[in-house]
Amino acid sequence: MISLFKKFEEEGILGINRRIGEYILPYNPREYYPLVDDKWKTAELARQFHVPMPYHYGVVDTFGGIRNTRELIQDRPGFVVKPANGGMGNGILVIVRESEAANGSIQYHKVDDKILSEKELQHHISGILSGLYSLDGNSDSCVLQERLECHTFFREISFRGIPDIRVIVFLGYPVMAMLRLPTKESGGRANLHQGALGVGVDLRTGKLTHAICNDKIIHIHPDTKQELSGRILPHWETILEMASRCYDMSGLGYLGVDIVLDESRGPLLLEMNARPGLGIQIANRMGLRDRLQLVERIKNSADGPATRVHRMFQEL
Template sequence: MISLFKKFESEGILGINRRIGEFILPNNPREFYPLVDDKWKTAELTRQFHVPMPKHYGRIDTFGGIQNTKNLVINQPGFVVKPANGGMGNGILVITKSESLENGKYLFHKADGRVLLEKELNHHISGILSGLYSLDGNSDTCILQERLECHPFFQEISFRGIPDIRVIVYLGYPVMAMLRLPTKESGGRANLHQGALGVGVDLISGTLTHAVCNDKLIKVHPDTKQELSGRVIPHWNVILEMASRCYDMSGLGYLGVDIVLDETRGPLLLEMNARPGLGIQIANRMGLVSRLSLVEKIRDTADGPERRVRRMLGEL
């Protein structure tokens, strides 16, 4: 076991304890956590910093307000239901369309093809308010958010849902990235814990490299049967600069930034994470330590987002 740990260390693999002790605790002040843990607060913050984000139709923070759900979304082509303080994709529902019935009630069609009765949707929101999906187990708020349209780049390689791009940012410098692709197993959600694919991305060019699903290396998407490596993500520099700007916006020195590509609006910030996972190393088949050490060598506190991106890519 000791030799295995030494092997990981020699290859620059960042472990959980080191991630927390050397990078999260010293660089992420606790008072800034609510800015990223609460997605409603994140949305307010993005407006101040002019960072584009999916539109919010409204929020529900009381059980009595649940009955107002349909009034907030009924004129929208689709919407997303999510807990404000959720994590790992838990509690998120993607509704593709609403259908009115003769009795005045509504049916809500999910992205995975299933249908929810109005009372079932309300019950799910009740669970969100109860804190069923919140990071700390406390009562929560339900957010009703714009449902995005998948960028054409992903049409061949994603199973329903909207893929997202996770970028690890250290002291404002992007250090590693991966694409997360929904699968049938993940229910159309881009969450690795639920069976989505993680695909490594070459940081300089935005080219897809290695893919992993359930911790196993793969070459093709299990549902679309399309090869993944060699494809280049559009708007790559814009994505990296947006991720870098999240450092200035959040005040967190070590964070994960999740960005989505909408068909018409381009790159949009989905959310930020103060405790990003380490699976990105598996998808890229390399450790984070060397990239994090590089940032500490080249860091210039006078750099803005564009300069930080150029400086980082110039060193790789």
């Protein structure tokens, strides 16, 4: 066991305790957490900083307001239901379309082909308001958000849902990235905890490298049967600059930035995370610690997002 820990140390693997003690606590002031934990507040912040996000149709924050859900989503080409203070993809519903049942009632079609009645949708929103999916277990709000159109780059390598790109940003400098691809097991959601794929990304080029699923190394997508490595993500520099700008926007020194690629709108900020997980190291087959220490050596408070990205390109 001692030799295993020594090997992790030599490989620069960042563990949970060190992540919290050396990066999250010193660099992430607690007063800024609500800006990233609450997705509605994140959307307002992004609007102020001119960072593009999926459109928000509205928010349901009272049980009485559930009856108005239909008005917020009527005539929308699909939508997403998510807890404002949720985490790890819990409580998110992706609705691709609605239809009329034989009895004349409205029914909603999920991305995994399952169908919800209007009453079932309202029951799910009630669970969100009760805090069933919130990070702290307290009562929550429900955000109704635009459903995006998957970029053509992903159509061969993703199962139904919308993939996202997680970028770890430290003091404004992007240090590591991975692509998260939905699978049948994950129900079309890009969340590793629910069975999505994590694919390492070369930070300088945007080229896909190694892939994992349920912490096991794989080479092809289990559902699409397509090989993943070697493909190059479009809009890569724009993605990294957007992730870098989130440092200035949020005030958090160590954060995970999740970005999606929409077919017509390009890169969009999905959300920010003040406590990003460490699975990104497995997907990239390298530790975070060396890159975090690199940033501590080269950081310059005068640098803007574009400069910080190019500085990392030069140093890697």
